[in-house]
Amino acid sequence: MRLDDSALLQTRCWIDGEWRDAASGKEIAVTNPSTGAVVAQVASGGKAEAEAAIAAADRALPAWRALTAKERSGIIRRWHDLIVAAADDLAAILTSEQGKPFAEARGEILYGAAFFEFYAEEAKRVYGETLPSYAADRRLLAIRQPIGVVAAITPWNFPMAMIPRKAAPALAAGCTMVLKPASATPLSALALAELGRRAGLPDGVFNVVPGSAREVGDALVESEVVRKLTFTGSTEVGRTLMAGAARTIKKVALELGGNAPVIVFDDADLDAAIEGTIATKFRNMGQTCVCANRIYVQAGIHDRFAEALAARVRAMKIGDGFEADVQQGPLIDMAAVEKCEQHIADALEKGAQVIAGGGRHALGGSFFEPTVLAGADASMLIAREETFGPVAPIFRFETEDEVIAAANDTEYGLAAYFFTRDHGRVWRVGEALEFGIVGVNTGATSYEGAPFGGVKASGIGREGSRHGIDEFLELKYLCIAGI
Numbered sequence: 442m443r444l445d446d447s448a449l450l451q452t453r454c455w456i457d458g459e460w461r462d463a464a465s466g467k468e469i470a471v472t473n474p475s476t477g478a479v480v481a482q483v484a485s486g487g488k489a490e491a492e493a494a495i496a497a498a499d500r501a502l503p504a505w506r507a508l509t510a511k512e513r514s515g516i517i518r519r520w521h522d523l524i525v526a527a528a529d530d531l532a533a534i535l536t537s538e539q540g541k542p543f544a545e546a547r548g549e550i551l552y553g554a555a556f557f558e559f560y561a562e563e564a565k566r567v568y569g570e571t572l573p574s575y576a577a578d579r580r581l582l583a584i585r586q587p588i589g590v591v592a593a594i595t596p597w598n599f600p601m602a603m604i605p606r607k608a609a610p611a612l613a614a615g616c617t618m619v620l621k622p623a624s625a626t627p628l629s630a631l632a633l634a635e636l637g638r639r640a641g642l643p644d645g646v647f648n649v650v651p652g653s654a655r656e657v658g659d660a661l662v663e664s665e666v667v668r669k670l671t672f673t674g675s676t677e678v679g680r681t682l683m684a685g686a687a688r689t690i691k692k693v694a695l696e697l698g699g700n701a702p703v704i705v706f707d708d709a710d711l712d713a714a715i716e717g718t719i720a721t722k723f724r725n726m727g728q729t730c731v732c733a734n735r736i737y738v739q740a741g742i743h744d745r746f747a748e749a750l751a752a753r754v755r756a757m758k759i760g761d762g763f764e765a766d767v768q769q770g771p772l773i774d775m776a777a778v779e780k781c782e783q784h785i786a787d788a789l790e791k792g793a794q795v796i797a798g799g800g801r802h803a804l805g806g807s808f809f810e811p812t813v814l815a816g817a818d819a820s821m822l823i824a825r826e827e828t829f830g831p832v833a834p835i836f837r838f839e840t841e842d843e844v845i846a847a848a849n850d851t852e853y854g855l856a857a858y859f860f861t862r863d864h865g866r867v868w869r870v871g872e873a874l875e876f877g878i879v880g881v882n883t884g885a886t887s888y889e890g891a892p893f894g895g896v897k898a899s900g901i902g903r904e905g906s907r908h909g910i911d912e913f914l915e916l917k918y919l920c921i922a923g924i
């Protein structure tokens with residue numbers, strides 16, 4: 442990997458303003474999913490490093506929260522500016538460890554940076570309130586204070602952007618943080634730490650401990666010092682973390698799995714529906730929690746939609762994320778490939794047909810053909826489980842009521858999308874879908890100024906927007922008597 446600024450490639454734990462090896466001497470081999478080559482050996486932290494990072498965050502907390510919001514804001518804003526200036530290098534690191542096309546990686550860097558910009562601004566707007574009093578000699582106030590030390594655990598599908606969604610509001614609020622990035626993709630997190638150092642973050646305010654999910658995760662969850670746990674990942678791990686957090690009554694924010702429906706009504710603009718479906722289904726090779734998992738198409742537009750989607754998918758360019766114009770890189774690992782194969786085989790056995798792609802790609806490794814299936818139905822695994830890969834199953838439907846019931850028939854509730862030009866239907870369906878995010882006539886909704894998060898088994902809490910900072914604040918009631 443060629444970088445203009447080679448100091449962005451850091452390979453040790455970042456604790457209390459220092460790069461540290463793991464006491465155990467253990468390392469994580471970070472590999473490039475496109476080539477299988479080892480990109481870097483990264484120190485694999487354990488309990489000792491997690492505890493040192495928590496202690497550092499605890500020591501740093503009083504001074505950090507005592508800064509004025511404007512002072513914290515200035516540092517966070519500088520962090521944003523440094524990320525934007527280093528976007529090409531950061532994208533190269535991201536593509537090397539995760540595989541997504543370089544242009545998409547660059548988009549992720551800028552999207553992530555925007556959270557630092559937004560919360561640098563929002564830091565200055567953590568307002569309290571005065572309350573009407575119940576007695577003449579009393580004045581009542583509600584003030585909002587930082588919750589304390591925050592633990593963050595992030596996944597590999599957005600190695601960079603999932604970090605600012607948590608770190609930017611947490612630090613803006615006056616909290617300090619210990620981050621455990623996914624073991625597959627720790628390099629983006631460590632590069633961010635290096636830029637945070639240059640931006641002037643005081644020692645211990647932001648710590649990064651790559652390493653064993655079990656050891657580092659358990660230390661973060663069990664700590665009495667950590668007051669908030671913010672996690673993005675699978676519903677299964679989210680459940681475990683929430684149960685663990687119960688012992689210390691830690692607050693949790695969980696961004697978990699999804700099973701997003703896309704609904705295309707007969708009156709949809711076909712081109713917009715195709716564009717939107719491609720955008721939500723195939724971003725990051727289908728490996729996002731807001732990716733379409735079930736595509737419901739009304740009978741009157743079904744055949745035209747299926748043909749047009751299959752044609753677009755067949756024309757996609759697959760390859761190493763560093764090659765020009767590549768639209769789809771490899772999947773993260775072979776387990777991801779096997780899950781796609783399992784979902785396709787199950788669907789074919791139950792009557793679906795492949796109309797584009799269908800299996801492993803000739804490039805080998807974890808490259809997988811983007812795939813479209815027709816004739817999907819509710820009995821198939823793909824209707825119930827998140828595929829987390831580039832497989833688009835099409836379900837035919839007849840009526841609005843029928844499709845709303847089908848779309849809501851899932852334990853998940855993160856994102857949903859629908860396409861229609863009927864404005865009454867926009868309201869009816871928008872209100873009836875039991876999801877935290879609903880895209881209408883679009884497949885791309887993410888924006889730092891809007892609340893992102895799920896209902897049901899998709900999670901608790903919101904990231905982004907003015908609501909995102911509330912996750913890191915406690916409300917305190919001051920009752921002042923004797924006036």
Ligand code: ADP
Pocket residue numbers: 594595596597598621622623624653654655657658659673674675676678679681682
């Ligand atoms: P994904 O497959 O999207 O990475 P996971 O939920 O498996 O989703 O992982 C998300 C993050 O959670 C990663 O950083 C992973 O290392 C971490 N993780 C996985 N299992 C645990 C666990 N038992 N305790 C704490 N963290 C965990």
